[in-house]
Amino acid sequence: MPPLSSQSPIHIEKLQNKLTVLVIPRPGVGVITADLWxxxxxxDETPAVNGASHFLEHMLFKGAGPFGVGEIDCMIEGIGGVLNAATSHDFTQYYMTAASANLPVVLRALAQMAQNAHLNAEDVDSERQVILEEYSIKQDNPQGVLWEELYYKAFEHGPYRLPILGTPETLANIGQPELKNYYERHYTPENMTLMLVGDIEPARAVDLAREAFGDFTRPYRPLIDRSKLTTQYASAGEHVIEKDANDTYGMLAVPAPALCGNAREICGLDxxxxxxxxxxxxxxxxEVKEKRRLxxxxxxxxxxxxxxxxxxxxxxCDDPVRAELTRSVLEIFDRAAQEKPTPAALHRARKxxxxxxxxxxxxxxxxSGTIGYYxxxxxxxxxxxxxxxTVLDISAEEVQSLAQKYLAGRQPVQVAVRPKKG
Structure with a gap:
């Protein structure tokens, strides 16, 4: 497959039902990715339904429209395609790649998942157990525990404080009625973007998207008004969890800005x-690993x-050196604010x-993943x-200024998972 250029043309069309379709033609590659965002x-969840977005990601493969449990997977794999899904704080994504000639089959599957998920009560109950097992596996992983604890402790309140998987308590309270309500509120054409990247003409791609999704209508009624969401960071502090582990896993974090409205600053922070x-x-x-061996x-x-x-x-690290390691990191933060990066360091980072x-x-x-996300x-x-x-245009002065703004003098939130004592 030839490499795909960042400057490949993007064709954007909004269907009558408000579904946005983005098409990037790649003649000759032979395949196409359909990516529903x-x-x-x-x-976008309330504490009462924390975990619903991820729960729905699982449930959409449990039957939709004419497709029964597992039939969508079998159909896509049967035509030589691949499929998967993902959930984050900000989105849920369903993506399939297959031979370009099979795009109608792929779009039919995605369209049914988007608008006609079965959400049978028995399937909800059985899939809850699968998700609880996924939660349990994550709790056994020190890195998984660390990230979840960091986001919970770093925010007094805010949209990223709740865990993506939910908790056993919230999952126990999410049944078929709650999932159906959440699905019908958020899985609407207005709240979706369909990315199509591959070997197809844009006009043909849009026609196929309209054929699959055009009759889909449902009002967007979000559970939360995003315009009213606020973020309040927690005060600096140290939070330690003891688990069966060979090493100490640690994180320290300081506030960082949102992407929207801060494009150049975000590139500079990168x-x-x-x-x-x-x-x-x-x-x-x-300095911390090679020179000081911390x-x-x-x-x-x-x-x-x-x-x-x-x-x-x-x-x-080894737990006895964690405090010294933290001091070293904060010294480096302060130095980044006092000194511009060298030309060699700046060139390396940009490249x-x-x-x-x-x-x-x-x-x-x-x-489709990169452009669809942004x-x-x-x-x-x-x-x-x-x-x-923009990245290649960021100057040493800008890097230093951003370090002064976001790193210097900050008292971070610290979390660590360390081996149990004794």
């Missing part, structure tokens, strides 16, 4: 992230999120980011279209 995630803590040539890796692994990062989020440093973004666009699935979050393609040019 539902603009709902755990950030560059800052790579200078400070991205990869083996970064300052954190070289960590067995260390990395930094944050998400391009719809709401204010976190800039976090993740590490593994790594540009290459990583380019690699994400090399396949039809990668392109369109879902920002309701525009501008951020992705301009991302690489």
């Amino acid at each position: 539902v603009n709902v995630g755990s950030a 560059v800052m992230q790579y200078v400070v803590g991205g990869g083996e040539a970064s300052v954190l890796y070289q 960590a067995t692994s260390i990395d930094a990062g944050y998400s391009h999120a719809r709401h204010p989020d976190l800039f976090a440093v993740y590490f593994t 790594l980011l540009a290459n990583t973004h380019a690699f994400s666009l090399e396949t039809t699935g990668g392109m 369109y879902t979050i920002t309701n525009d393609v501008k951020f992705e279209r301009e991302y690489m040019d």
Whole structure:
């Protein structure tokens, strides 16, 4: 398959029922990815139905329209295709890739999942057990516990405080009526984007999308009014969990901005992230792991999120050196605010980011995932279209200024999962 360019033309059309269709033609690749983005995630849940977005992701494969349990999987795999789904704080995504000639089959499956999920009570009860097992596996994983604890402790309140999977308590209270209500409120054409990337003409792709989805009508009635959501960060503090583990897994985090309305700043923060803590040539890796031998692994990062989020440093270490490690990280944060990155460090960070973004666009699935994500979050393609040019234009002065704004003098929230004593 030839590489896919970030500047491949994007054709955008809104159907009469308000479903947005984005088409990126890739002549000659022979396949097409159909990627349905539902603009709902755990950030859109109330505490009473925490976990509903992810629960629905499971349930849509349990039958929809004329398809019974498992039949959609069998149909797509039977034509040589692949399919999967994902849920995050900000979205739920269903994606399928198959030979281009089979796009009508793929769209029929997605359309039925979007509008006619069975949500049978017996299937809801059985799938709840599957999700509880998934929750249990995550609780046995120190890294999974760490991330969930970080988001819970870092926010006094806000859309990212609730866990994506929910909890055993909330899952026990989500039954067929609650899922049906949540589904009918959020799975609406107005709240969806259909990405089609592959070997097809845009006009033909839109016609097939209209044929599959055109009769789908349902009013959008969100459970939460996003315009009224606010984020309040918690005060600095240290939170430790003891589990059966060989090493200590730790994170420290400081506030970071939302993506929307902060495009250049977000690109600058990406560059800052790579200078400070991205990869083996970064300052954190070289000083904390290689020079001071305080960590067995260390990395930094944050998400391009719809709401204010976190800039976090993740590490593994021996527990007795954790406090010293934390002090070292905060010293590096302060130094990043006092000193501009060297030309070599800046060049490395910009090139790594540009290459990583380019690699994400090399396949039809990668392109639909990257562009579909940013369109879902920002309701525009501008951020992705301009991302690489903006990253390559970020200056050393901008990186230093952002470190002054977001890193210097910050008292982070700290969480750690350490081995049980004794």
